[in-house]
Amino acid sequence: MSENITDNKNNINEHDNHEHEYDGIKELKNPSPMWVIFLFFITICFSGIYAVKYFGYPNNGMDQASEYKAAVEEQKNKMITMGGAGNKLTEPQMLAAGEKIFKEKGCIACHGAKGEGNAIGPNLCDNFWINGCKPEQILGIITEGKPEKGMTSYKSSLTAAQINQVAVFVMKKLVGSNPANAKVAQGTECK
Numbered sequence: 001m002s003e004n005i006t007d008n009k010n011n012i013n014e015h016d017n018h019e020h021e022y023d024g025i026k027e028l029k030n031p032s033p034m035w036v037i038f039l040f041f042i043t044i045c046f047s048g049i050y051a052v053k054y055f056g057y058p059n060n061g062m063d064q065a066s067e068y069k070a071a072v073e074e075q076k077n078k079m080i081t082m083g084g085a086g087n088k089l090t091e092p093q094m095l096a097a098g099e100k101i102f103k104e105k106g107c108i109a110c111h112g113a114k115g116e117g118n119a120i121g122p123n124l125c126d127n128f129w130i131n132g133c134k135p136e137q138i139l140g141i142i143t144e145g146k147p148e149k150g151m152t153s154y155k156s157s158l159t160a161a162q163i164n165q166v167a168v169f170v171m172k173k174l175v176g177s178n179p180a181n182a183k184v185a186q187g188t189e190c191k
């Protein structure tokens with residue numbers, strides 16, 4: 001057994017000495033053309049630049065996760081100002097449409113004619129929120145309502161675009177206005 005191993009070793013060495021010839025098959029020296037080697041080094045440099053740029057430090061916002069986050073954020077902003085997919089209203093048109101809904105769909109019964117709040121619903125003109133001040137939270141409370149607290153769900157009486165319009169009206173026109181008889185703030189301040 002051990003003899004065999006030594007034999008094999010000798011064989012290998014023998015073949016090495018014969019410039020990699022075995023069973024009459026000879027290894028030839030055929031270096032890759034310069035351009036292939038050049039390309040090879042370019043790919044190495046490229047991977048270095050790529051790694052620093054997309055995974056590197058400091059985070060420059062170009063990695064997949066940040067790009068995705070930015071795209072989602074942009075889409076949300078678009079939705080909130082443009083009234084959702086398919087809604088081609090300009091901002092003034094949107095605010096007017098939102099105001100109309102606010103006045104005609106019963107919001108004033110519980111939130112007051114100017115959104116000042118009354119015995120039923122909270123003040124929508126301050127920046128204090130019971131259910132959160134993020135656009136998706138405001139859309140959410142109008143869409144789903146909160147029946148146990150007396151807020152109507154509007155998902156069956158308004159379209160998504162209309163809910164968006166009235167939400168934009170609340171956020172851009174009511175919040176920050178200072179109506180008379182404003183109801184005392186409820187919830188937490190939106191920072």
Ligand code: HEC
Pocket residue numbers: 101102105106107108109110111120121122124128129130131132138141142146149150151152154166167170186187
């Ligand atoms: C039947 C009464 C009623 C009607 C109608 C009503 N709301 Fe409300 N709304 C409430 C009450 C009560 C709350 C507070 C719920 C709570 O305590 O969380 C509320 C909460 C809200 C909030 C969240 C406020 C906060 O501080 O978190 C928004 C925004 C809102 N309503 C918008 C509207 C809009 C827009 C309409 C019309 C499309 C409307 N509401 C119609 C009673 C009503």
